[in-house]
Amino acid sequence: MNAKEKLAIVWLKRDLRIQDNEAILNALNTGKRVLLLYVFEDFLIKDPHYDVRHWNFIKESIKDLNNILSEYNSKILAVNSEVAATINLLQQKYHIQDLFSHQETGLLCTYHRDKKIKRYCHNNLIQWKENIWNGVFRGMTNRKGWVSQWTDYMNKDLIEFKPNNQLLTLKEIDDLEKIFSVTDLSTPEESPIQKGGVTEALNYQNTFFKEQYLQNTKQESRLKISKDSCSRLSPYLAWGNFSTRQVWHAAKNIRPISKNKKDLDSFTSRLKWQAHFIQKFEMEHTMEDSSMNKGYHLLKKSVSVKYQEAWQKGNTGIPMIDACMRCLNETGYLNFKMRAMIVSFFTHLLWQPWQDGAVYLSKVFIDFEPGIHFAQVQMQAGETGVNTLRIYNPVKDGYENDSNANFIRKWVPELAHLQTKHIHEPYLMTPLEQNLYNIKIGVEYPSPIIDLKANRKRASKILWEMKNDALVMQENDRILAKHAPHKGSLNIAG
CATH class of the missing domain: 1.10.579.10 (DNA Cyclobutane Dipyrimidine Photolyase, subunit A, domain 3)
Known part of the structure; x- marks a missing residue:
């Protein structure tokens, strides 16, 4: 019997992008072939904090990534299941030794899920490596040095996507889909809600920096123009269509030629503000249902x-x-x-x-x-x-x-x-x-x-x-x- 091929899995969560994605870089650095995986988990779909609008945004993001990945003859395996059960099925065809993802600062239910996955990986001799997410650091007991750590993280070079023919091919993923409940990625064509995806994210970012940021700080609270003057980047940051570091670098690159540095700096300060609150939640998760004070x-x-x-x-x-x-x-x-x-x-x-x-x-x-x-x-x-x-x-x-x-x-x-x-x-x-x-x-x-x-x-x-x-x-x-x-x-x- 032929030995099963060793495979590294990238478990995508709130990092629905291929550029500046450390989990993908770490997987490719193993030298093994790589599968990009998204699991629509039943317990999350049923969670009262989420709505169909979120799942549609994720589906749109995956469809957009699949269009980009077609250039590399690959796509994301998107399935309806639980993570451990998904890996078990993949083990039928491949030898899974490595799992990669980012450290998720999410709901308490996802934290408990992650603890189960950690035990599962330990019991099945799978090495699970989690990378830092957007400059939020796990294990901190106070904020001493946090500002400089975050700034250093933001100033690091962006990670380029270089798959080197390591991604599973479209045909191989099509074959895998036969053993899974594959997610239907169709979404409404017309919707008043922002659509997900890297392409949409970059369009909003480019428009904001080229046309809108000059008036952002002065007009963002006025209802009649706030939709046009605010960046509207928050959904794409929340679901990881681009990283905070990508937006940070885009702002940094435009700053030398900007005549309105104050307004631009006000915008970038809110990127730190965003990370500040997520870091707070990382350090005190009881905030989900109890007053922190x-x-x-x-x-x-x-x-x-x-x-x-x-x-x-x-x-x-x-x-x-x-x-x-x-x-x-x-x-x-x-x-x-x-x-x-x-x-x-x-x-x-x-x-x-x-x-x-x-x-x-x-x-x-x-x-x-x-x-x-x-x-x-x-x-x-x-x-x-x-x-x-x-x-x-x-x-x-x-x-x-x-x-x-x-x-x-x-x-x-x-x-x-x-x-x-x-x-x-x-x-x-x-x-x-x-x-x-x-x-x-x-x-x-x-x-x-x-x-x-x-x-x-x-x-x-x-x-x-x-x-x-x-x-x-x-x-x-x-x-x-x-x-x-x-x-x-x-x-x-x-």
């Missing part, structure tokens, strides 16, 4: 299904909130300021547990990145202790950020025919005014489900008092000692 574990809120459903569907009776939620549900996108506002509304004014809001928002944000998501939700909920407490006024924000009400008109068409002076607060219209505009508040559009002023006052009183709680203050010191990066410059000119 343990003093806020004493804060108990009653769950209102009525309030939560109204918020989710955009039927709260507060036009700015409803427009944001409907936009988010349909497009998967909302700018940073409006994300903060809808979380503040949910946790402060509706007085609902941030955990419930975090789960729903993870489903609808196409750029859901666990390491950023839970930290941000807790921060906007006012339960970190170390961040400034801000309770947003959605009516005031509506007037300031959507002064002509164009955003509200688009996403809350029931109100589109109203004059601007009524559209932000339609519940203040008199019965005569409602008759004049042929609308009845509470029927065609809901009355506000809460008293904004009273609920704001309640939340402010409780949360400001809690900031002075002994345990909250003690936890502040612990959090700062563990997670506050030491001072250091991230100016890319350095």
Whole structure:
């Protein structure tokens, strides 16, 4: 009997690219032939944090990679299974000795999955090598030296994709597909949600750097232009269509010829900000379902299904909130300021547990990145202790950020025919005014489900008092000692 060919596997997760992919480099460096693998895992597909929009984005990313890989007579093996079961089937045809992937800072369920895979590899004499992901370092106990480590990582040369005829061929992968439940990669042709893929990622990046970044920092909070002035790169970073280092290098390369270095530096500083939050989650995974500041574990809120459903569907009776939620549900996108506002509304004014809001928002944000998501939700909920407490006024924000009400008109068409002076607060219209505009508040559009002023006052009183709680203050010191990066410059000119 002929000995089975030795094969190295690259297990793709949130690194759906071939350039600057250390896992692929490590696999190719074994000298063995290499299989690129993506497993659509049932436990993740069923996880409440994910939605079909995420799986479609991944499928689009794989299809795009397959188009690129066709030049090398190869493609990704995409299957519906579990990772260990997939490797077991591959062992029927090949001798699997090496598995490569990045270190995933993900949900607790993926961490438990990884521990099982580690045991599986140990029991089956498979060496599993995980590489650093985007400058997030495992095993750190505090942030001493983190800024310089991250900067050094970003400044390393990008990894080129040089397969050297080591990839399994299209025919060989077609033969493998016969023993698997192969994933159907078809997705809707038309969708308001950003499409996945390296090609799309690079298009957005090129457009942003060439045409948009000059106005980014000045306009990103204004709703009517935020979609055009924000980079919209976050989904591609979250799912790894390109690495943070690739974007960092692209910004660094354009900086010498830029006449707006300040704006460009502001953008690159947010790449460090992104890594900062993911590093925090890596070091304190309980943030997924518990307030990082343990003093806020004493804060108990009653769950209102009525309030939560109204918020989710955009039927709260507060036009700015409803427009944001409907936009988010349909497009998967909302700018940073409006994300903060809808979380503040949910946790402060509706007085609902941030955990419930975090789960729903993870489903609808196409750029859901666990390491950023839970930290941000807790921060906007006012339960970190170390961040400034801000309770947003959605009516005031509506007037300031959507002064002509164009955003509200688009996403809350029931109100589109109203004059601007009524559209932000339609519940203040008199019965005569409602008759004049042929609308009845509470029927065609809901009355506000809460008293904004009273609920704001309640939340402010409780949360400001809690900031002075002994345990909250003690936890502040612990959090700062563990997670506050030491001072250091991230100016890319350095």
